[in-house]
Amino acid sequence: MHERRTFRSLLPLAALCLLAVLPFAAQALGQPALTTLATRMLILGLAASGLNIALGMGGLVSFGHAAFYGIGAYSVGILTTHAVAGAPFLGFIPGSEQLVVTLLASLLASGIVAAIIGALALRTSGVQFIMITLAFAQMLFFLFVALKAYGGDDGLSMRRRNAFAGLNMRDDATFYYTCLSVLLVWLAISARLLHSRFGLLLGGIRQSERRMQAIGVQTVRLRWLAFVISGMGTGLAGALMANLGRFVSPDMMHWTQSGELLIMVVLGGAGTVFGPVIGAVALIGLESLLASWTEHWQIILGPSLVLLALTFRGGLARLGKREGR
């Protein structure tokens, strides 16, 4: 039992070491594409981790988080386009190609959109909440499909990645480390949230809203706050993804993207700090593995997910932990 515990506590450290040397290993193995794949995993891990604040901690099953993912991405795409064209967005917001600026803008934009959607959707609960978040995301999806100024359904391409502190962002390894750093900061914030007063009360609401109301907690306000923070995390991931592929399209807001994020969280372990990232790595890894193997990879992916869900109840992150929390 004791050995097992030390093993578990060493696991994050081992994972961190592996992540730190990954671009070098990929280079040495003659597989540079591996770095890009790993970057994708990190970014979607961040997106799933954002969703986890609402889903895992708050028990809010949002089927519309692709909206925030897309808003974050479009924040980057639109600001970059305006920076290149030299004309301010909406006539007064200057464009920018600085990563710090575009990331902050994506946080702000996805936060505002989450605040509005949350304020309306949180009047409902259960299945209705799922459907309303889905509906809002689809509305935004069609809005951007129709928005010809920013590429419509063709999407927006960017000449180059946003600049950051004189680093060569064109280099995939450099961009990988940038994303890894953002993810680690976000995970540190998540861990802090989970054990904070906010996290404890939010978890309480998930378990019994009636109980929390009876001790004087304003449950709706707290869940709304969780929803906004959650949307911001996923928005940040969208901004990084826009930079990775130098491309933004409405597809990022499609409901299947929301579904994938949900799968990642549940697969990895809802309500845990590392679970969503593990889920993202597992899902994308499985996808690309199967896709390289056969054209009909989805036929295998579906049953594999069902099998995984049945085998690891509570998620991969809870593997080997004792029953319960």
Place this chain on the structure above:
Amino acid sequence: MQQPILTIERLRKRFGGLRVTDDVSLDVRENEIHALIGPNGAGKSTLIGQIMGEIVADAGTISLCGRDLARLSQARRVRLGLARTFQVPEVLGEYSARENVLAALLARRGGRFFSNASRDEGLVREAEGFLVRAGLDGRGDQRVADLAHGERKLLELAVALATHPRVLLLDEPMAGLGPQESTQMIDVLRSLRGEIAMLLVEHDMNAVFALADRISVLVYGRIIASGSAAEVRADPLVRIAYLGTEEA
């Protein structure tokens, strides 16, 4: 005579054609245990729901220390000094007993929203104190899902106390308890007498007679009798409407 803290006047509530609260007037005085008895479906839980603000009354007033509670949210009412327990315990199953009490303490306390809660030693000690008061000493680390039914009932009481209430609304605290657990619950409630006023909704007549200073009888949403234990026992209406159905 002691001042009433909680006053309910001419309260009415209908669910469709059903009058669940029909012109109810009732008060709870300082340090008093006021028992509310009545057959199933008499509207006792609905009354507690209305006092807490979970259910909105159709007419009538509820006031706490002279302050009208109408239009105040449940959170505000809790802050003003109302707390309740539930007939079927509403507890946070994934948390430990201590964390359940901590949640109530944290809800009271503003500020430092993102600070680590369970490492605040002062708070943890305070939580422990409430567990001891409810007779749950040494059970703080226990996951609530693993607690026995009786212990959950006691835990709810500890959680309610942690909100520092002036009036405690108890919805059948004895429901589902074994004889020993009932005795323990009665002891705990008795130890709170003189500190916190209570509105005790209860079916267990032993508990009612052991604890109550005054008893009111609610039948089909109406108060049909109110007074001391002896007065209520002697009331002919009560004998027919309440004790009669009990015997049958």
